[in-house]
Amino acid sequence: MAFLKVENIKLEGLAACVPQNIERTKDYAHISKEEQKIFTFGTGIEERRVAPKHICTSDMCYAAAKQLFKDTNTRPEEIDVLLFVSQSPDYFLPATSIILQERLGCSKQTMAFDINLGCSGYVYGLSVLSNLMNMPHFRKGLLLCGDKSSFSPSYTDKSTYPLFGDAGTATIISKDEKASPMFFNLQSDGKGWESIIIRGGGTRFPYSAETTKKKQVAPGIERADCNLELDGMEVFNFSLREVKPNVLKLLEFADVDINNVDYFVMHQANKLMNESVRKKMKIPIEKVPYSIHKFGNTSSASIPMTMVTGIKDELSSKKNKVLLSGFGVGYSWGTALLDIENLVISELIEIE
Amino acid sequence: MIDENEFVRLLENEFEDVEEGSLKPDSSYREIPNFSSMYALIIIAFIDNEFDVLLTGEDLRSTETIADLYAIIQKKLNK
DSSP states (O other), X not given: OEEEEEOSEEEEXXXXXXXXXXXXXXXXXXXXXXXXXXXXXXXXXXEXXXXXXXXXXXXXXXXXXXXXXXXXXXXXXXXXXXXXXXXSOSSSSSOHHHHHHHHHTOOTTOEEEEEOOSTTHHHHHHHHHHHHTTSTTOOEXXXXXXXXXXXXXXXXXXXXXXXXXXXXXXXXXXXXXXXXXXXEEEEEOGGGTTTEXXXXXXXXXXXXXXXXXXXXXXXXXXXXXXXXXXXXXXXXXXXXXXXXHHHHHXXXXXXXXXXXXXXXXEOOSOHHHHHHHHHXXXXXGGGOOOOHHHHOBOGGGHHHHHHHHHSHHHHHHSOEEEEEEEEETTTEEEEEEEEEOSOEEOOOEEEO | OOOHHHHHHHHHHHOTTOOTTOOOTTSBGGGSTTOOHHHHHHHHHHHHHHHSXXXXXXXXXXXXXXXXXXXXXXXXXXX
């Protein structure tokens, strides 16, 4: 049972970056006006940010980290651990975190590595980084989290293309003996490995002319093996089945009453899905911020993106008990419960 | 549990473009105007919320009419 309790660590600062370029659901010409309307009604997505060719996840995380260093008066050399969580690295190898270590001006003493996770990535990343930070000599850690999800869907696949937005985020955590403990409940179920998948381009099915050949899979769904594939119904079923018990078990482990949680920040998968989960747990709507309408599903960046664009003022002014829940590709899912106080949050950064 | 006709009425309310009284138990729900995979998710969410019964993709693929949906819920509730 992956229940974790981490002491002496606090969230110090948070920044998020998106590309300037906007794509709107109403301009997605592959589906009819009527389908566009139903899509927005169900998913909540009106528009999302799509990065041009020259902007990668690392570029967005870099811009977020730069701004955050400035806003928290952090020198890059102070970073002991740099963790990059993404499923859209710059290269197969080397790890993108190491490229970013040098680019950001962090010292050679920095421990840098990548974690390959999507929707659950922010919660997993936070748990790994905060645990490492409890090493005696560590002071500050940098969590870079995000995806350029737009690199993989096929334009002619209505089940994936209009869902995903690009974003990169940076979070600084630091040692603080007065910090309240953070709690985590982390889970995995490889039975769902095919529900969200890019089949071609890895070592199982290396990139070739074959993997780029488009095939008609269903009405409105034409894609190749190198494109993202998503079984919406299975993922929906998984989320309704697993998120609530995961959250309730964490609250029990932490001995916290659900009514004492100020904000529930959920991965921004799909409005209908999140609203169903919210209603199942009887959480009032004002405690559940959203960013999906303006930014789509931003993968591992969705939780920090929602904090930056939805509850910035609340998180930067007073003490809040916040629950973060990420769930999806893998399947992998997890929840974090933490007290956030005087968090430095940068204004949303846009790059072109 | 509510009866079949009541179930049809509640399901009608879930869809924006469906007029009250236009669906019958033996209506094929896939023939609802503009039916899409999003509607399938709306059905799953509605049934989970109303009956605490979670349908899988396989369950949905095995059904055709609203009466089929009602039957599968009853079956799962009686398990």
